[in-house]
Amino acid sequence: METRRLYAAVDDLYRDHGRAAFRLAYLLTGSRAQAEDLVQDAFVRILARVRHVREPETLRAYLTQTIVNLAKNEYRRAGRLRSFLSSGRDIAPPTTELPDLAGRDEVHAQLLRLPLRQRAALVLRYCEDRSEAEVADALGTSPKAVRSLVGRGLEAIRTRDGEGRDG
C-alpha cells in the first residue's frame, strides 16, 4: 500500500538521517533541548504530510527545509533577546570561564550571533558541506542569494574575529 511504503520511508529517514537532522538543528540553535524539539517537530510534520509526498527521495530535502524553517520560527520568537544583544550590551559568555570550552565552541558561538539565514547558509554550506544548489533549495532561495548570505556571514565572523584579536 502506498501509504505504508511512505511511512516506511519516513522510518528509514529517521534511522538514516535523524542524527544528521539533530546535528543541523543543534548547529542552528546552539541548544540541545531546542534541537530535540526541532527534530521532533520536523518528523511530526513529515508524518503529517506523508500522504502528499510524491517521491520518497524528496523526504530528505524536505526534512532539511523543515528544520531550517522551524529554526527560523524559533529565531523570530526570540527576537526580543536578539534585539537586546544587538543593542551592544556586553554579556560575558559563561563559556569563557573554561578556556578549553571557549576554544572549542568559539566558532559555534559566532555562528549563533548571526541572523538566522546567514547562519543557516554557513552551516549548510560549510559544516554540512552542501552544494550551493542544495543550500538554495533548503533556504527556498536562489544560488545567488546563497552566495550573498554566505559572503555576509563569513564577513561578519571575520570582522568579529578581528575585533577580538585587537581587543
Next chain:
Amino acid sequence: MDDVERKLRELGERTDEQLRHGEVPRAGIVRRVRLRRGAAAIGTCAVVALVAAVAIPRLGDVRRNEGIERTAIDLAAVVQSTEDAGTARIEIEMTLEMTGDEYTTRGVGVADFERLRSRLVLEDTGVLGRAEIVMIGNTTYQRELGKEGTGAEKWYETMMPDHAGASAAFGMGGDPSSFLAYLNTVSEEVTRVGEDTLDGVRTTHYRAELQVPALGASMAEDMQFQLEPVDVWVDDEGLLRRVEFGVSSDASTGLGSAHFTMRLWDFGVPVDIAAPPPEDVTDEPPSAWGGPGTELIGDGGVTMIMGEGRIETPYVEVDAKNPSFIEACVHSSRPVTGATLVHEPSGRRVFIFEPVHSDGHFEGPLPVACVEEAITHADVDALVDDPTEFTLIVRRKEGNRETVRLTIIASSLEGGDDGE
C-alpha cells in the same frame, strides 16, 4: 581555504563526532511536553501528534475471538469517503494532563479536505481565552478573539501553530483537514463495540488498538508513552463521524497524558477559508501568548559544561501580564532537585525553587527539570528594571551544587530582520 571556512567545517565534523560518541543526545521523537502554568501557553504536544501520525489500524479479516464479534471494515475506505465529501464542520476537544494539572482546549469550525485547509475558533481553560485560527498548508494565521467574538486587528502568522490549543491539537504539523490521512495504516484488530446515535445519526462504534511499531523500529525505540485504544464512529454511509484517542505515560517521564476527540458533521458544507489580507498579518505574537508583555530573563541557548554535570539552556521566564508565576527550566543531563536564584552583588537569594515534579528528579537521558515559585509584581519590576548578573545555583540529588551564571535581560519587543 579561508580560516573561518575551515573552522566551520571542523565544527561540523566535531559535532558529528560528538553525536557518534553519544555526547549529544540523539534525536528522540517524543521527549517532553513543556508546560507553563499561569502563562497560559502549552508547548507542542507532540505526543498526541505522534499518535495521530501513527494512525489507526485498518481492519483486516473477520475474526471471532472469545465471543467478541469483529467486523470487517476498511477504515481506509471510510477515510476516503469522508475526504471525498470535500468539507465538513468539525469540533475538536483536546485535554492535556500533566503534573496534576489539566488543560482543555475546544475548537469549532470547518475543514476542507480537498484544499487542505481549516478554520477554527479555539477556546482554552487557561488564561489564553479564545482565538481564531486559519490553517492553510504550512501556514497558520491566528488572532485573539474578544468575548463578543470581535477579532484582534492583526493576525499572527507562523509556520506552525503557536496557540496552545492549536499546537496541542494539531501539533501533528497539519490541521484537521489532513488529520484524516492518518487513519490509514497497518492492519490490526478492530472490535465492533456497538451502535451509538450521535446527534440523531446512527453510527457504529469501533475500537482499535494502535500499534506503535507500525511506525518502524527506529521511532518506536524513542517512544515513552502508551497509546490508548482508538475509538471511531462510522455512520451508515461509511463516513467518519467521531474519533477519539489518547496517550498516557509513566509518571516518571513527566510527559503526562492527552486525550483528543474530533467530531464531524455537515459533510459537503460550503466553506470559506482564506488567508487574511497581507496588511492584516504580522509576525509578532499576541501578548497573551508570551509576546509583548512577557519579559524574557536569562540567556537561553547557551550550553555550559560545569563540573561533572551539564546544564543547558537555563532561562527564567516571567509572564509580566500574569506574574504570579516564575519558571526556571534547567535542562540537565543529571537529576536536579532544586535551584536558587541569587542576586550576585548583594548575595540575596531572590527565589528558591523547588522541583515541580513529586519525585524530584528525572533519570536517564530526559534532560528536563522544571522548578517554579510564586512571585509578585514587585519582584518582576525588580528583576526587569535593573539588569544585573544573577546566579542560578542548581542542586543535585547527591548534594552537589553547580552554578550557572545568568544575565538578566529586560528588553522591549522589537521585531528584527533576519539579515536579508
